[in-house]
Amino acid sequence: MKPSTPRRGSHRAHLTLFLGGFAGLLVLGLSLWMHVQQAAQVRSAAGMALQSVARAAAQALGSGLELSLHEAKVLAAAEDLWAQGLDRPEAGAALARHQSLREGKAWIGVADLQGRVRQATGGLLLGRDVSDRPWFSAGLKGAHVGDVHPAQLLASLLPAPADGETLRFVDFAAPIVVNGRPLGVLGIHGNWAWTARLLDQMLPPAAREAGIELLVYNRHGELIQSPGGLRSGGRDKQISPAGLQALSGQGPQVSRWADGLERLSVVLPLSNPALAETLGWQVVARQDLAQADAALAAGTRQVLTVGLLISALAAAAIGWMSGHLTEPLRQIAAVASRIEAGALALPMPQFPKGSRELDELARALDSMKRRLFGLHQAMEAQVLERTQALERANAELAHLSQTDPLTQLLNRRGLEPRLQQALVLTHRHRGALCLLLIDIDHFKRVNDLHGHTVGDRVLLALADQLRSGFRAADIVARLGGEEFLVVLTDNGTHRAQRIAQALVDSVAQRDFPEVKRVTLSIGVAGTDAVGFDAEALIHAADQALYEAKRGGRNRVACFPLPAGPVRSEAGSEATSAGPDPLPATQALDPRRDA
Known part of the structure; x- marks a missing residue:
């Protein structure tokens, strides 16, 4: 007669399976809870960084446009410069001097009321008829800022950009009026390449390493500025005008782009309300979700790896346990439920007078809890460190905006x-x-x-x-x-x-x-x-x-x-x-x- 299989072995297998599964569920619950908590913190920190970069870029771009328009109005309003006529050599010298004061001005000229160019920096377009140009007709009526457009009359007179991009301008114009009598229009062609350099300065090294991009779109949803130039603008940079309008001024939002990928995006209009209404430009700071959540993904994988390892060790320890463990297991389950609810500092119960296996289980679970709590604190410290780094980058941006780059004096x-x-x-x-x-x-x-x-x-x-x-x-x-x-x-x-x-x-x-x-x-x-x-x-x-x-x-x-x-x-x-x-x-x- 064959001896029957001892019921003890079956009991140990069932006990090991049950408690091992319980430990795995505990690790999974703790990991999910920590993932939810850290996801909100990491996403919030990434959104704050995008908001800061987009706001700085919108303010810098708006201020630059406002300054150029103001310069056009100041030059046009200089009555004693134009009182004796538009052809005076002194007027041409003043235009040349004004062009040299700040980079980005490709051409400054003056046209009479018939649209004939009477003064021009570098002598470009002198005597040409510009009456059909939008800046001239708009400048007859008042101060004007035009949308970005490819160069036309000056395309063959100025050197092509070194990066192979199309030469593009933003036009500024203002009427010349002396003693209440209009004499002509002063126009400034701002080189759009200035915008690429400006936006490049707005991104600190930490932002570039994080994959943050700065883009500019016009009111029709067309891309007018991209980090790699317009030739690099593929489907990943396409977005509908309605999508832009829905995101504008709403803070950090997760949006789906034309290439099907989701990105964390911030859309802001120009800082000057009048220019924002006239041009309708939108400044976009965006970051791939994969990069925005990189720290979260790494931390979650680490938590899961450690948790699963501890679960395996706990299951092995449970396999050596025997006897009736109903009451000790109930105590452990109660503490585990409270830990899962958020009481991470609560210690596991110890059983020094109980079985060695039961005591090992309690100690293993307590060690797992301490490791997970330590990883939670480490991830919080990492989020705090990245937030402080972004604050330092923002302070550096504020310093750069108020300092002359050559002399390091105040600007x-x-x-x-x-x-x-x-x-x-x-x-x-x-x-x-x-x-x-x-x-x-x-x-x-x-x-x-x-x-x-x-x-x-x-x-x-x-x-x-x-x-x-x-x-x-x-x-x-x-x-x-x-x-x-x-x-x-x-x-x-x-x-x-x-x-x-x-x-x-x-x-x-x-x-x-x-x-x-x-x-x-x-x-x-x-x-x-x-x-x-x-x-x-x-x-x-x-x-x-x-x-x-x-x-x-x-x-x-x-x-x-x-x-x-x-x-x-x-x-x-x-x-x-x-x-x-x-x-x-x-x-x-x-x-x-x-």
């Missing part, structure tokens, strides 16, 4: 809030404050004779002298080109004039490498003579700078100016001082970018 955007704060404090304490508006004399000759590299060295040398020569409480900024501005706190006009003269003498005696001698003209204006309005102060300093130029350069002039005309209505005074300074209506605009 105009960084100067404005500091000047306003200094004026408020000076007014509150009934003190005095002065501006020194500094211009390097004949700087264009330095660039023409020695090249722009030597010109940059001269600017750097002067910036270093200004940075080290003034107090920490004073403010030093580069306004653009060869123009600098120093804010002297706690100084009246007379003392500021002496400081300015000392600076003029010091620079004139200095030996600059390759250039040898460089001179300065400085305009001084103070609150004791002008008041506490920033725009009025800068305008007065610009008037004084003009007087210093008119008086022969290498000197200081102080506002209020000596009795007698400084700028005549017809511009006759301006012709006696050599190369043309800006006329009164072109006084320094405090919003002009550096």
